[in-house]
Amino acid sequence: MFNRGEKRGQVTLFIIIAIIIVILGVLLFLFWDTISLSFGFGLQDPNQFMEKCIKEDLQKNLEIISTQGGYMSPPHYFMYRDDMFSYLIYTNEYYKLGVVQEPFLKKHIEEELFASVQEKAMRCFEELKEKYRKAGYSVNQGDGEARVELLPKRVILEFNYPLTMTKGEERNIFGGSSGKTISVVLHNNIYELIGIASSIINAEAVYGDAETKYYMLYYHDLKVEKKKQSEGTTLYMISDINNGNKFQFATRSLAWPPGYGLAEMLANE
Amino acid sequence: MNKKIILIFGMFFLVSIILTSGVFAQSVSWCCEKLLGIDQSAGMWCQNAPQSSCSPLYRTLSTSCEASDYCKPGTCIEQAEGICTANTPKRVCDEKGGYWREEDMDQLPQCQLGCCFIGDQVAFVTQTRCGSLASEYGLQINFRADINNELECIMSSSPKVRGACAYDANGVRDCEMLTKKECNDLQAGAIYENVMFHEGFLCSAPELNTICDPRGGTTCVEGKDEVYFMDTCGNIANVYDADKVDTLAYWTYLTGAVDNVEVECDVVEGDATNTIRRTCGNCDYYSGSTCTKKKFGDDIGTIAYGDYYCRSLDCTEGFDTDRSGVIESDEKNYKHGESWCVISGPDSAYKNNLITVKNGVIIENEILGTAEIQSGDENGVGAGETKTNIREDKNLNRGSNAYEEWKEILQEKFNLPGTRHYRALCFNGEVLIEPCADFRQEICMESATDDFSNAACKLNMWQNCMEQTDLKHCEDRTSRDCVWLPITSQKEEWDKGDRILVADNEAHVCVPAFGPGFATWKEENDAALICARASGDCTTIVKRWGLEMKDGKSAPKRIASGEECIRRGEKLFGVDKGTGEWRESKSMMTWFLGDCGEKKNYMNKYGADLGSMFGAEREPWRSDLY
Numbered sequence: 104m105f106n107r108g109e110k111r112g113q114v115t116l117f118i119i120i121a122i123i124i125v126i127l128g129v130l131l132f133l134f135w136d137t138i139s140l141s142f143g144f145g146l147q148d149p150n151q152f153m154e155k156c157i158k159e160d161l162q163k164n165l166e167i168i169s170t171q172g173g174y175m176s177p178p179h180y181f182m183y184r185d186d187m188f189s190y191l192i193y194t195n196e197y198y199k200l201g202v203v204q205e206p207f208l209k210k211h212i213e214e215e216l217f218a219s220v221q222e223k224a225m226r227c228f229e230e231l232k233e234k235y236r237k238a239g240y241s242v243n244q245g246d247g248e249a250r251v252e253l254l255p256k257r258v259i260l261e262f263n264y265p266l267t268m269t270k271g272e273e274r275n276i277f278g279g280s281s282g283k284t285i286s287v288v289l290h291n292n293i294y295e296l297i298g299i300a301s302s303i304i305n306a307e308a309v310y311g312d313a314e315t316k317y318y319m320l321y322y323h324d325l326k327v328e329k330k331k332q333s334e335g336t337t338l339y340m341i342s343d344i345n346n347g348n349k350f351q352f353a354t355r356s357l358a359w360p361p362g363y364g365l366a367e368m369l370a371n372e
Numbered sequence: 373m374n375k376k377i378i379l380i381f382g383m384f385f386l387v388s389i390i391l392t393s394g395v396f397a398q399s400v401s402w403c404c405e406k407l408l409g410i411d412q413s414a415g416m417w418c419q420n421a422p423q424s425s426c427s428p429l430y431r432t433l434s435t436s437c438e439a440s441d442y443c444k445p446g447t448c449i450e451q452a453e454g455i456c457t458a459n460t461p462k463r464v465c466d467e468k469g470g471y472w473r474e475e476d477m478d479q480l481p482q483c484q485l486g487c488c489f490i491g492d493q494v495a496f497v498t499q500t501r502c503g504s505l506a507s508e509y510g511l512q513i514n515f516r517a518d519i520n521n522e523l524e525c526i527m528s529s530s531p532k533v534r535g536a537c538a539y540d541a542n543g544v545r546d547c548e549m550l551t552k553k554e555c556n557d558l559q560a561g562a563i564y565e566n567v568m569f570h571e572g573f574l575c576s577a578p579e580l581n582t583i584c585d586p587r588g589g590t591t592c593v594e595g596k597d598e599v600y601f602m603d604t605c606g607n608i609a610n611v612y613d614a615d616k617v618d619t620l621a622y623w624t625y626l627t628g629a630v631d632n633v634e635v636e637c638d639v640v641e642g643d644a645t646n647t648i649r650r651t652c653g654n655c656d657y658y659s660g661s662t663c664t665k666k667k668f669g670d671d672i673g674t675i676a677y678g679d680y681y682c683r684s685l686d687c688t689e690g691f692d693t694d695r696s697g698v699i700e701s702d703e704k705n706y707k708h709g710e711s712w713c714v715i716s717g718p719d720s721a722y723k724n725n726l727i728t729v730k731n732g733v734i735i736e737n738e739i740l741g742t743a744e745i746q747s748g749d750e751n752g753v754g755a756g757e758t759k760t761n762i763r764e765d766k767n768l769n770r771g772s773n774a775y776e777e778w779k780e781i782l783q784e785k786f787n788l789p790g791t792r793h794y795r796a797l798c799f800n801g802e803v804l805i806e807p808c809a810d811f812r813q814e815i816c817m818e819s820a821t822d823d824f825s826n827a828a829c830k831l832n833m834w835q836n837c838m839e840q841t842d843l844k845h846c847e848d849r850t851s852r853d854c855v856w857l858p859i860t861s862q863k864e865e866w867d868k869g870d871r872i873l874v875a876d877n878e879a880h881v882c883v884p885a886f887g888p889g890f891a892t893w894k895e896e897n898d899a900a901l902i903c904a905r906a907s908g909d910c911t912t913i914v915k916r917w918g919l920e921m922k923d924g925k926s927a928p929k930r931i932a933s934g935e936e937c938i939r940r941g942e943k944l945f946g947v948d949k950g951t952g953e954w955r956e957s958k959s960m961m962t963w964f965l966g967d968c969g970e971k972k973n974y975m976n977k978y979g980a981d982l983g984s985m986f987g988a989e990r991e992p993w994r995s996d997l998y
Binding site for chain 2: 178179190192193194195196199200201202203204205206207209210211254255301304305308309314315316317319320321323326328329330331332333335344358359360361362363364365366369
């Protein structure tokens with residue numbers, strides 16, 4: 104039915120179409136962002152975008168900070184089973200109560216966590232604004248701040264900048280007096296764990312020791328472990344038995360020397 | 373008084389003086405605002421240390437930190453949040469943006485804790501903190517300063533009254549279990565129509581005519597221990613009771629709302645049978661049970677209704693004391709919340725020799741008796757009394773069986789190098805092990821009420837044992853942890869004109885029940901200093917017979933001099949290392965001095981060095997002396 108010449112022509116046509124499809128595919132792949140934005144596709148809700156951009160880093164750094172007594176890089180710690188337990192209360196002497204090194208643990212951890220993600224968080228925020236600009240929005244930002252806040256059962260990274268994104272009749276306002284903020288929310292109960300840690304620190308500061316049993320009696324989902332080390336350090340490991348969230352730290356308060364303390368006394372003379 | 377007793381008491385007195393001076397004389401001359409850390413700014417704040425340990429970037433003072441103005445400890449307050457932290461140096465408080473006060477926390481009104489009611493929940497915090505929390509939740513502040521105890525605060529939380537909030541939505545009569553306020557808010561939201569609140573009713577109540585029907589399964593509820601029924605809309609109903617699955621009233625009213633609707637199955641205890649667990653969801657954390665979903669492998673059998681049951685929180689499977697992955701066998705089951713003492717001891721495997729201590733003494737052997745006697749004690753002692761003659765009744769006199777058993781315990785089981793006390797706790801079905809302070813500076817004390825034991829690590833008060841001179845003061849458990857020990861001593865007697873030494877069975881000395889341990893692996897440690905005090909030489913004079921003139925006739929005369937290390941009548945030759953009372957006396961000293969003496973460690977091994985030993989050397993006869 105088809106003569107040889109026509110068959111060859113068909114094959115050539117198919118090949119050309121295939122090449123065009125491949126080229127289009129490659130172009131789409133390379134320029135998808137621009138194309139999709141031009142058509143209004145892929146413009147995520149700002150919160151979703153920020154979550155996708157920074158949440159993983161926030162989660163990872165929060166875990167590090169929790170495991171290391173509130174520090175990304177502990178300045179002074181006790182190493183136990185490959186974890187660095189920061190000293191939150193410390194004395195280098197025997198027979199003496201320790202002095203508190205971090206009196207406001209919640210505030211410290213908020214600052215530490217924010218500092219650990221600040222650079223990337225601000226980059227993500229700039230990327231968000233850029234996405235909207237590319238989609239044809241006019242983006243205006245006022246003065247404000249970004250910060251991390253620890254709240255009951257959650258951790259929030261909040262960008263409290265007055266931000267207005269306008270395109271035609273459409274207007275999106277965040278921050279300022281709008282009541283809407285761009286934020287990333289982690290479900291983590293470090294707030295509660297820090298509350299327990301602060302109570303333990305106060306007990307260590309006043310009495311040189313803390314009774315762990317009562318925390319587990321009062322708070323059913325809590326596990327509080329205490330490990331006294333030979334040189335006088337005490338390690339505390341507070342964890343939620345349901346979700347595995349934990350907070351660990353070290354103390355050294357009212358330590359006793361081995362034996363009669365004579366060797367230590369002579370060493371100090 | 374017998375020479376030996378004088379010597380022993382003198383040694384103890386000297387040691388106690390050293391101890392006392394050791395406690396109070398430990399002081400370092402400089403207050404470092406910051407110690408040197410991994411870099412010049414990284415060390416700890418406000419420590420007393422040698423000047424060379426202070427960071428050059430910060431201040432130093434040639435006095436203790438307590439006397440300095442910048443490192444003096446006090447209370448640090450974060451005024452906005454209402455957080456108070458004790459024993460914080462002024463410098464640290466200023467650095468962190470706090471407000472520093474010299475007074476202790478309990479002297480500052482703004483640091484007093486009370487009960488803060490936030491919605492359904494409570495928090496034991498300061499009043500300022502309560503206000504901060506309330507504003508976070510958008511609620512009114514409700515602070516009770518009269519509740520100054522955390523347990524009382526937790527127990528005083530009372531959930532708000534709930535009921536069925538029925539409304540029309542999408543052409544049907546839907547329902548949710550809400551508080552009255554929440555239901556009113558739903559009405560005010562104007563999303564649903566015909567919103568009505570029915571206090572004390574469940575959504576499955578037939579008269580409400582909602583789409584929610586009974587028997588929608590069971591579930592756990594966050595913040596609660598019990599297993600709850602659900603209706604077909606997923607609303608939480610009453611506590612699960614298999615006998616009430618088909619009881620109309622139980623699906624109509626909330627328990628407590630009407631007289632004849634109550635939770636009738638008893639609270640499920642930790643040791644409840646599986647039959648009870650399968651049919652009753654009345655779990656209680658303090659009784660040892662909590663709600664859980666049945667998983668594959670759970671040994672509960674088929675639950676009468678639903679997939680949830682009351683899991684036991686008791687500890688029944690033994691525990692792994694040294695985290696080796698091997699569970700030591702322990703036949704006793706421990707209740708949730710119970711705690712008890714464990715001491716590491718020797719045997720072929722440390723983990724197989726866990727011995728419990730009650731009331732500060734070893735219960736494995738009743739020799740030491742008890743100084744803490746409960747009322748109604750079978751020995752006829754009133755509450756709080758100490759009956760000292762219990763010990764005497766046990767006849768801990770030297771040579772008695774009781775004494776020999778006690779020696780064996782002290783010498784071969786406890787107070788060995790490496791022995792340590794631990795507190796074990798049972799919580800949530802898991803045994804947690806808490807070591808007491810090392811070197812036996814803390815010991816574990818345990819008491820029991822109705823077979824429920826409570827234990828705690830406490831300071832080992834051995835320091836002034838040696839100063840006590842009678843049984844009553846020695847074994848006063850409120851002041852010290854000591855034992856009134858009969859010691860091997862000798863007294864002089866005359867036998868046929870010769871001075872001889874015989875055993876004195878009446879002498880006693882007050883010694884630590886658990887002597888302190890030494891860090892023998894350190895270059896500078898107390899072992900050499902202290903153990904040397906138990907060292908000594910005992911010169912044994914081999915008896916010789918000479919002749920003397922007595923009543924005009926020559927007669928044999930026994931020549932003896934110095935201390936006798938041998939039993940009367942024995943001779944010391946060859947490889948004999950010394951036997952008898954002198955050696956025993958020296959050994960006994962080492963038991964309570966600390967990690968001294970002829971001992972194996974807690975792993976039943978001898979140390980790397982020779983350590984303590986008894987040896988004998990024979991010297992030529994000194995005829996010039998005798």
